[in-house]
Amino acid sequence: MSSPLLRLVVLYGGVSAEHDVSRVTAAHVLAAADRGRYTLVPVGIAKDGSWHRNDFAAAALAAGDDIGNSLDIEGPVVDPVEVITGASDVTTVVFPLLHGPHGEDGTVQGMLELHKVPYVGCGVLSSSLCMDKGMAKEVAARAGIPQCRWVTLRHGVDDPRAGAARAIDELGLPVFVKPANMGSSVGVSRAGTAEELDRAITEALRYDDVVVIEEAVTAREIEVGVLGNGVPETTLPGEIRPGSDFYDYTDKYVTGAAQLMIPADLPDAAIAQARELAGQVFVALRCAGMARVDFFYEEDGRGWLLNEVNTIPGFTPASMYPKMWEATGLAYPDLIDRLVALALDVYRRRSSFSIEHA
Structure with missing residues (x-):
């Protein structure tokens, strides 16, 4: 008998101002995930905080139908604990695609830890730390990471x-x-x-x-994708050339005027420096699974300056993280598989810790 498919619960929506971005991200992750490997369970969190199992999208995915470029928050209201724990005889992994507060900041990660459910991405500490740009800067400064x-x-x-x-x-x-x-x-x-x-x-x-x-710095905006639990792997850098004064929400998601250059046109030595520094940032901020590290690059000044770290980077068609991995040789479906495998590795390791006093 073949083993049952791994149950992949994709959380999207949420109560932050990035609710709509999350819905777009989730649609593309679900469309790219290998249906021969996973039973896909889309779960939307409405702006009022209620959780909904999107049976319509799940049925469309199972039939191989197109679910579109964004997921609605629809379907029956479900108990969060019941939907994330699932059946006892099937392994469940949760993939949080909740951008911003109450999803990317360690809150959902803490709930998943309490219920002993494997999940993709950074843990409670690194999620909350990287979400708070002020505290992340303080920790990065202590680690000697250059910043503006x-x-x-x-x-x-x-x-x-x-x-x-x-x-x-x-x-x-x-x-x-x-x-x-x-x-x-x-x-x-x-x-x-x-x-x-x-x-x-x-x-x-x-x-x-x-x-x-x-x-304000006069610099190029360069991003590097990071993947791993121990020694991190990094992507070729990508560059953003904003279509307005800076890379704002409209530039990212409305007009699409920004240019995304992957890989960035940089000397080999600068590329190596960016990748090395991204790995150092990932480790210093206790990240795991995935992150996108954003830099400013002052070519004739201070060189590489950390801007911020995104622990749940976007996965939309316009998003840098999957595009950079593709340019580095890791296709979108394979990236999802790697992230799930890393989630299970972290879970198995943490599950082995002793709770008895020696």
Whole structure:
């Protein structure tokens, strides 16, 4: 008798501002996954936090039908624990494709850990650390990772006007202002005057209690994909050439005006440096499974500067992470298989830890 298919639960949607991006990502992962290897279980999380098993999409996938470029949140409401644990005689792996808070920040990962379910990607610590850009910068700085200069403001602790004045004094103008716990450039603004900085801080505080203000750099935007649990593997670098002042949400998902250059046109030595540094960042921030490490490259200045780390990178047709792996020799379906295998490796290792006092 053949062994049962591995049950792959794909979580998408979520309660963050990146809900719609997640739905697009999930559709493409489900379309690319090997149906001869997995029983695919799409589970959408609505903006109100309810979980829905998408039976329509599951049936379409089983029949080999096209499910389109985005998944709706539809189907019966399900109990989260029941849907992620599944049947006891079938191995279940959860693939969280939840961008932003309440999915990429360690919350869902913690739930999966409590219920002893294998899952793709970084664990609780690295997920929450990388989600908070301010704390990630602090840890990376302790590890000696080069970065652009920044100032962090915390609502209820720091006075926004005093913080803005400090940022101008330390960083100058222009600056970029970001919510610490958000992705896909949601809430990010460029500020060239003190008045614009005040407005940008107010905008960022709509999405988070912590704001990161960074110096503006004249640099190329280079990304590297990372894969692994122990010694990380890295992709050839890719370059983003924004279609506007910076690589914002509209540029990424609406107009598609940005140019994605894969591989980036860089000297061999610079490529080697980027890949080596991406691996160092991955290890320093305790990542596992996958991450996309984003850099600024000052060719005639400081060289490589860490921008941020994305622990659940996009998997849409316009996303750099799968494209960079494809350029490095790992096709999209094989990338999914590798991620599932890495998830199972982590789970088996953690399951072997003793809970008895010696």
